[in-house]
Amino acid sequence: MRIERLLVGAGKALAVAAILFWSLFPILFIAISSLKPGQDIFAVPPKWLFTPTLKHYAELWRSWGVFFEALLNSLLITVGATLLAIVASACAGYVYSRHSSRWLSASIVGLIVVRLIPPIVVTLPLFPIVNALGLSDTHLVLILLYATFFVSLGTVLMRTFMDQIPRELDEAASIDGASRMTILFKVIAPLAMPGVLAVAVFVIVFSWNEFLFAFIFTATRAKTAPLVISEMIGSIDGVDWGILFAASTVQLVPVLLFVVFMNRYLVAGLTAGSTKG
Amino acid sequence: MQSERTARILPLLAPVHLLILSVIVLPSLYVIWLSLNTSSFGQAPSFVGVQNYMRVLADPAFHSALLNTVVLVVVAVHLELAVGLGMALLFASGLPFRRFLLVAVLAPYAVSEVTAVVMWRFLFDPDAGPVTLALRALSLPTLDWSFEPSHAMVLIGLLTVWLHLPFTFVIVYAARLAIPAELYEAARIDGATRWQAFRRVTLPLLGPAMLIALLFRYIFAFRLFSEAWLLTKGGPARSTEVVAIYLYQEAFSFNAFGSAAATAWIMVVVSLLLAGGYVLLLRRGGISHAH
DSSP: OHHHHHHHHHHHHHHHHHHHHHHHHHHHHHHHHTTSOGGGGGOSSOOOOOOOOOHHHHHHHHHOHHHHHHHHHHHHHHHHHHHHHHHHHHHHHHHHHHOOOHHHHHHHHHHHHHTTSOHHHHHHHHHHHHHHTTOTTOHHHHHHHHHHHHHHHHHHHHHHHHHTSOHHHHHHHHHTTOOHHHIIIIIIHHHTHHHHHHHHHHHHHHHHHOOHHHHHHOSSTTOOHHHHHHHHHHTTTTSOHHHHHHHHHHHHHHHHHHHHHTHHHHHHHHHHHHHOO | OHHHHHHHHHHHHHHHHHHHIIIIIHHHHHHHHHHTEEOOTTSOOEEOTTHHHHHHHHOHHHHHHHHHHHHHHHHHHHHHHHHHHHHHHHHHTOOTTHHHHHHHHHGGGGSOHHHHHHHHHHHTOTTTOHHHHHHHHTTOOOOOTTTOHHHHHHHHHHHHHHHHHHHHHHHHHHHHHTSOHHHHHHHHHTTOOHHHHIIIIIHHHHHHHHHHHHHHHHHHHHTOOHHHHHHHTTOSTTTTOOHHHHHHIIIIISOOHHHHHHHHHHHHHHHHHHHHHHHHHHHHTTTGGGO
């Protein structure tokens, strides 16, 4: 009996080790390698003891200034898309939570269906339109695209979280003379904060990391960080892996920390978003 | 009364619906019109009926892209579900430091496709990649992904499983946590073995959640673009193209907007068919166990 328990324990420990290795090794590997001096990156077997250096980061700063401009673009676009998506989703989610009619339930099915259209499909007609409107290579076009591809999920999530807030609060505030907007933003939104944060996690991670739209709709002025990294991969012969690791680490660390701190909201959002329709 | 209510709620609904209409719905409908015409830049479109669809469906490059995509979706998504299920059961069986482990498993969710490609490209670098070297040291076969198309597809599959396992795991794990402990207690009292408890309690109750995870992942894997594009650009000689890359090439490399649009609608129809199953499931309310 004791032996069996021991074996089960050992098996579990092994499985946990495998899971940790699978999930974290690629991330730790590039983060650590970005600090390795020159040739140590390619050392066989890999060197785990070395004198850390910021050489690759300095090199990145010197020869890829465009990367840091792109980081700023990514930040602006992420903030813009997140604000837009949250405000729009909160407004619509509130209506879906507090009202019901045949039209409303039909339109929420529409929202779910729209979520399933592949983003690459809309690039075809939007590409000439965006050019004609002079919006090509602007922050605005990516903000609109990123926000739009998340407002349907955002609305469904906000509705789910707002459903848990008692309607009596709306009524009480309304008797006190509060307007609809005041009720939504002063009473409901603060209580629906977990929902707001869940939506924020989705939009922030998506906007910060997105590649396809940035690849098609930006060229120089509004280029995002993932796009610049992809250009570094493309010129792999000219660029050494050290700089690529440094850039990848800089792009990854903020969003990784964000996901780590927000993991509760991410889990809540993922489960509510896929099961509540 | 009715119209007064409508007037009050419309401004709140407007932003979401205007965005979706102008950015997704109308452009998607316009794609239908595009797909029935031949057109490229600076050239007036002319109506050709379903000719673009015939052309795409007869194109060997499309066949190979479709085959790559279907194999990738079927293998990667089911593998992902099996691993995700195993992990969910392991977590539910009681682990120390569970919150830390959960966060570790979620970590790849934060990684962009671009950064993931940097990682996996280096790990599997044919000359200096640590994984390649480790496999070689163990005399195991290595992935020659830059020359061998099937090896490249394996790498794309691994990469996509790595990026999306957190999603599948969380869905299945949340459903597992929602199963009341009393059911296992009852099964134990009835003399059920562990396997019987898994077979008769866990699996049926996880069914709906696993189906949801599968459908979502089918739909999202079917549109896969970035991982494959950043690893191989569809090459060598278009052998590792997936449907989304085929579409991109038609539109932006060959300037054939008509056949690109036809491909786009083929993608939409496949996605909606998969989605139809999902909505049907929601309507039946079969998902009530899943959260």
